[in-house]
Amino acid sequence: MKRLVALMGQRARRDWLQVLLWAAGTALLAYASFVGVSDAYGTEQDRTSLLAAALANPVILLFRGLPSGAAEGAFMVFLIFPWLAMLAAFMSTFLAVRHTRGDEEAGRAELVAASPAARTLPFLATALHGLLANTLLAALTAAAFLAVGLDLEGSVLAGAATGAVGVTFLGVGLFSAQLLRTSRGANSAAVWTIVVTFVVSGIGNAVGTPSDDLTRMESSWMTWLSPFGWGENTRAFDENLWWPVLLCLGVGVVLAVVSGVLVSARDLGGSFVAERLGRAAASPVLSTPGGLVWRLTRGAVLGWTVGGLLTGMLSTSLASIVQEVGASNPAVEDILRQISGDGSVEQGTITTFFTMLGVLAACCAVQIVCRARQEEAHGTAEPLLAAPVGRVRWLADYLVIALIGIVLVVAAAIGGAALGLAGQDGDWALMRTVLVTGAGQVAAASVFLAVTALAFVLVPRATIALGWSLVLLGMMLGLFGPLFQFPEWLVHLSPIAVAPLVDGDDVDLRGLWWLVPATAVGVGTALAFMRRRELASAG
Known part of the structure; x- marks a missing residue:
């Protein structure tokens, strides 16, 4: 006992x-x-x-x-x-x-x-x-x-x-x-x-x-x-x-x-x-540090990409159904308009699903950065850094693959949205909303990538907890803030809540003015501090 x-x-x-x-x-x-x-x-x-x-x-x-x-x-x-x-x-x-x-x-x-x-x-x-x-x-x-x-x-x-x-x-x-x-x-x-x-x-x-x-x-x-x-x-x-x-x-x-x-x-x-047996001979992709990062993270990228594809298909497949319901019941229309501005109910439905897509893309990025922390904590990063691979190059490879993962998740959703419209014989004008909101969520998810990279460099042992906690907080504010009437300033702290969208016939850039600079400053600062940071073991 x-x-x-x-x-x-x-x-x-x-x-x-x-x-x-x-x-x-x-x-x-x-x-x-x-x-x-x-x-x-x-x-x-x-x-x-x-x-x-x-x-x-x-x-x-x-x-x-x-x-x-x-x-x-x-x-x-x-x-x-x-x-x-x-x-x-x-x-x-x-x-x-x-x-x-x-x-x-x-x-x-x-x-x-x-x-x-x-x-x-x-x-x-x-x-x-x-x-x-x-x-x-x-x-x-x-x-x-x-x-x-x-x-x-x-x-x-x-x-x-x-x-x-x-x-x-x-x-x-x-x-x-x-x-x-x-x-x-x-x-x-x-x-x-x-x-x-x-x-x-x-x-x-x-x-x-x-x-x-x-x-x-x-x-x-x-x-x-x-x-x-x-x-x-x-x-x-x-x-x-x-x-x-x-x-x-x-x-x-x-x-x-x-x-x-x-x-x-x-x-x-x-x-x-x-465990699956490895190949007898290494793939040429593994001859570069970036190729190794892709090999370590490709399963995660594939999983989140499939999730993006399904989200995109649902966004346009269900948009027409919501349009019919909203025409007879303003309650649905009011909720969706709180998220999409003055756009149509169909635009609001797509914006709602693509807000969730931003969460999926952010999860993909955070998981890849967390994998860098796991490699460091488990000691497998040390032999690689003992070779002619600098610390900045090593972290930059993870950030590049994470950004590629974000783009692939959103691109899959855009393709899924097109498939949904084709299957329903829908209004192809909605693809404008799909493209704008999709591009906006790339910018939003990139902020989570930058913040997690900063956590990895400054407080490595808290990388996983901070990265996932921030995604959950962003999801709660972005998805539930408008529904629960949270203060506007609080909702707008979530990058996914201020991503650009289509507002009627216009494009509202909303928080793009700070999303892109925040990503650039965060990534640049993380790489700069990585140059002087010692490896941090588990503990």
């Missing part, structure tokens, strides 16, 4: 700030969302109108929760719960992989295994640590709901459901860490599981059965394939069902138990999914 407590204490010391930021950030999002909803949709008539639009419009349901009535609390849960649960899911998977596969890669697990601690004791400490982290997140989220005056049972249930989804994905992270040999592979598998199940839940809600008064939706069978769907079906502040919380916890426990068995069945550093 003493050894278990000591291991949990070590994890708490390493993670206290990260866990606190994740939990407090989730609670703060819940609190700010309620304030925004109260201001924008203060009457039941306003909420009923938006729910009716949502039930008739798959675009809204794809990225929102499960409608459960027009009551203030239920309405807010409909708008924000999937994103609260997503934050809990990311926190849990990163925590699980960091203290299992990550410790094995860094050599810390081997040191613990050489002590009198049992083989599974570090794994058990990680599982309990993750459970406590999700308990804290759930408690703070429930407190945020209570702080705005919502009832006790619904608040506690909404917080518990958020934490329970996190526990499910804690199990996913522990399981993926046993299957795959690297922390990068385990994190990628866990993240794609989060993204896929999030989309499955949204599609399941979109094709469900609406109530006669258009304020509720019964989920389709697809929703029950996703932990996000389980959490949404608690219907907090309405029916207050607790058994989906038990389902989330049960699946998380089962995955953790299976992972614990796998820990005992494999060698330290081993995995159940074998």
Whole structure:
């Protein structure tokens, strides 16, 4: 027991700030969302109108929760719960992989295994640590709901459901860490599981059965394939069902138990999914440092590019549907106009999807810069820098590949938008909106690239946490700011919220005047400081 407590204490010391930021950030999002909803949709008539639009419009349901009535609390849960649960899911998977596969890669697990601690004791400490982290997140989220005056049972249930989804994905992270040999592979598998199940839940809600008064939706069978769907079906502040919380916890426990068995069945550093054998002869591409960076990151670029293609196809394929709904219900039109200015509803739909595209492109860039940090921390960058490759050249190669990744993601989305128009026999004049907003999101995503590069040079050990936190913050402000009536100055702190767009017949450059200089100054400063920076090992 003493050894278990000591291991949990070590994890708490390493993670206290990260866990606190994740939990407090989730609670703060819940609190700010309620304030925004109260201001924008203060009457039941306003909420009923938006729910009716949502039930008739798959675009809204794809990225929102499960409608459960027009009551203030239920309405807010409909708008924000999937994103609260997503934050809990990311926190849990990163925590699980960091203290299992990550410790094995860094050599810390081997040191613990050489002590009198049992083989599974570090794994058990990680599982309990993750459970406590999700308990804290759930408690703070429930407190945020209570702080705005919502009832006790619904608040506690909404917080518990958020934490329970996190526990499910804690199990996913522990399981993926046993299957795959690297922390990068385990994190990628866990993240794609989060993204896929999030989309499955949204599609399941979109094709469900609406109530006669258009304020509720019964989920389709697809929703029950996703932990996000389980959490949404608690219907907090309405029916207050607790058994989906038990389902989330049960699946998380089962995955953790299976992972614990796998820990005992494999060698330290081993995995159940074998690594692919390398080629007998190196490709000519690997003869240059830039070619090596491309080889290390091409899988990530491909994944985000596919996401961009799908986003572009949805933007134009669904634009005509939204146009029909907006013509009969101004609630949808009002929301989209808050994002797109004075353009048409179809332009607003494309702008909404391309705002999400900016997030995908930023994620691609941040992941590539974080890969540079991983190479440095793991010691694999040192042999390369011992050759005639300067530090500035080494970092510049990562930044160039990251910029190429941003362009490829946006280009795929533009191609997908064209395919969507061709399939629907749509209005090809919308391609002007596609091209302008796409180019604008390249500029916006490049700012995240520059800021993450600065973090890598100035505070290398915080690169991953800062890079992903800034993307999440930018996403929250850019996607939710207009909907929740956040102050304009706060929304405009997000690069994706001030990217150029088509405003009626004109092009509004908006924040381009600072996006491009900020990127240039950030990248230039990072490269200048990299010339004098020493290599920073893991720790």
